[in-house]
Amino acid sequence: MQTTDPLASSPPVLDVRAFLRLGGFSLDVELTLGPRFVALFGPSGCGKTTTLKVIAGLLRPERGRITLGDTCLFDAERGCCLPAERRGIGLVFQDARLFPHLSVEENLCFAMKYVPPAERRFGLEQVIEALKLQPLLTRRPRSLSGGETQRVAIGRMLLANPKILLLDEPMAALDIPTRLHLLTELRDIHERFRLPMLYVSHDLATVLNIADEVMLMRAGRIIHQGTPETVLADFVSTDLIATETVRNIIQARIERHDDRRGTTTIRSNGVTFVLPRIRRQPGQPLKLELPATEIILATVRPEQISARNILHGTVRKIMQIGNRILVRVDAGLLLTVEIVEATVQALQLTEGRDVYLIIKATAFRLLN
């Protein structure tokens, strides 16, 4: 097998330094985006969408410099400012913005004529397949559901051949399972096409288990950039996820069915779980959601218990957020467990301690 130079195919790095005043609001961001899946999180009105627009070229900063690899997209001092259509930066809007006079297929193909065939990294067929758009092609945008609309918007943007994809999370339009499903699909596309992504989210709990890196934003500034763990650990007093449910996202494959017991065994990263019977063929991939509150922690191996799943693991991190405690446990795969403070004391939990995780078969929810 031939090895290729990893640098030759690695995506370009985006470097942003931008200052902008809009009415009484001032944006002052400095960020670097490598080849990873990064979540940008912050309260509404903190400047997340503005940041994306500045990067994409829809808003012009007063000062600063934006570069993508060797290309200068904006430099206030040198007076250069590449127009949005020549930046190669993809932006999927919160409200999708499909063109109402075009069919889904025409929407998808909108940008293709501007990309020379030799440069296209995403083929129409590939995108249709990855986002499951085949049955929607002849439909009109107005007849689509919220999730379908967003999938078309993502596909349409991919076909414009962006070097980096910025995404503004749809808020009210999508219910949580649909949003989670979309997020896992994005993660797949990120890995499959090696496309760097910056995902703006209003719900830190949702992105925590999907993003490689999290940026926190407040009042026009990026106040932190790091792994999900460090973000949670360093911002102990943060109220950012005060009310949201933290969800574990598990990617797995169906191993076997047990028709006598009415259960299905799945495997994820070497760890097996038993669930109620799922109507799918063994070997098929699937994604599951497991709320952090649905996992029980024990320090001794429980016996004679109804729960079907007992995992052995080690406490990696204990994090306090407001009056909630999140425990990251490495049980072959990283799982987040939410407990109350009294439990920490009662079980004398410390980082590095061996624990058992107890999960009912019915605690999982299928995402796709």
Added chain:
Amino acid sequence: MSYSPEQTLLLSLKVAFAAILINLPVGLWIGWLLARKHFRGKMLLDTLVNLPLVLPPVVTGYFLLLIFGREGPIGRWLYQAFGLALSFTWQAAALAAAVVSFPLYVRSVRVAIENVDPRLEEAARVLRATRWEVFRRLTLPLSVNGVIAGLILAFARSLGEFGATIMVAGNIPGETQTIPLAIFSLVNQPSGEHAAMILIIVSILFSYGGLALSEYMLRRWKRQSAE
């Protein structure tokens, strides 16, 4: 040359078509500027464009004569450079009709473009479309019914133009005598009333048809954008 009803009708149609042909691109551009751009002197441009709507057409015609007449700044240039004398030709009648009907068309274009969601245009820019491509593939198709409604209205107004036309193009049968001018001349002749009546009926039909068609296009457009 003597009066002929067919010729008058054909001339009127020719003048009106030429007028909206002149207006079509210019009005799209001005309407787009007024709908989408903020610039110094926007108010002035807006007022200037709408002026013929309230100015007595005769006054509009007088100004056109000043500008495009052989002694006028543009008229002199046209004559010296191309040997063109515009005054008292059917082209002058078309110019008069174009200027007078321009505000009606621009208003319609402006409203139609203002009703296209600018967020869609932003999305198209990110999808690698240049400003012109955005206009061609998004703004224009989404406002096309409003634009057509404006054109029909301007066409009907052009057919009825009298005051400015008589100033710059005169009232020459077979050359610059359009329907309204012919009606005026016929009614002033002792035996012309019967001939005038035919043209009056034609005028009413054209005006009514124009308005109805314009209204139909607008309704269709509103229905589409409400879908």
